[in-house]
Amino acid sequence: MKRITILIADDEAEIADLVALHLEKEGYQMIKVSDGREAIEAIQSHSIDLAILDIMMPKLDGYEVTRQIREQHQMPIIFLSAKTSDMDKITGLVLGADDYMTKPFNPMELVARVKAHLRRSAMQLNQPMTGHTSVLEAGGLIIDPDKRTVILYGENIELTPKEFDILYLLAGHSKKVFSVENIFQHVWGEAYYEGGNTVMVHIRTLRKKLGEDTNKNKLIKTIWGVGYTFNG
Template structure:
């Protein structure tokens, strides 16, 4: 840890520069953007390991930018906001953010949050890399990619081909949030025609088969307003 590239997105230059000073002292590489739209353009060109994203910005605010980023990428996102109300915090996290820091913030606390999220991200990526073989193991769930078999606690679970493909997609990309549109395009391999119920029904059926409590799922998590992910 220490050589990762961090994108700092805030419309206040003083905030961007302050964060840059502290993170550079820890050995991180810093890229800066002044709004969400500029951040998205940078992400098209640069590999970034973590994003610090302000909520209130011109052109494109942090909430919209976060949701857009989560359609494709799974690096950690720490939201910054001058609002301290609980509902603002909850809303920020449900749009796909991993953590939330309220302004004014202690730079040392922010650094600790950054390091914590990067450790988590590195662990998830290592798990995903290990899952490129024939079997993907997540707790008591075992997915055999070659035979299309799924087992929970050693007991085989029967999934349809579509259900298996959705489960495999999420399991291979642990920690990444997939929108219903993205899942449809990846699994059905055709354009998404505003039919979210198709994906929702398939996810519900998968949960009914693999989860002890489908209403409180252990494996396939809902990220409200964004999509689904497997986090373990």
């Protein structure tokens, strides 16, 4: 059986060694690099299952590394950064990261989050083989879960993995209202842990990509005080 390979990109050797120590205990194979360019090279030359990225790295920062990863890969990405502002977190999530942890951090919490994202990723990879997925068509949208593509009025819409999962969840249960907690548990595949802002950021960027920042007839409707529903 292929060992799961995790990339840790951080120019602080002590942090990279600490992360590797705890994840290697779980049986994962680790690749450590110290700058963004090395991170891209590692992803091009190895089969990486999950990436843990610092933001402030030499040569290429974590944001640019994430942008380049998302051009070709759907692997889970976790930011592990000393940058703690909401804007830093929002930027990372908008670019396609799946999670954001700040330093100093609890290594055991990081391990738990890594396991949760790998579990969710494995479920997505196996999903097309179950025979239970179906193409959804509503409100000018065509959502194909096997190809993980979204077409809106003939135009392909590029979504991050989590944006796609949120849209497919809502569109697959049209008119049902999902709370922020429900969405987090379904899409992130784990217990809710103050993930409200994470969900709302993804909803915001998803709406923008669907052209709903200027469209009054929103496909994703907010039910104030309750959650979100698909209005297609």
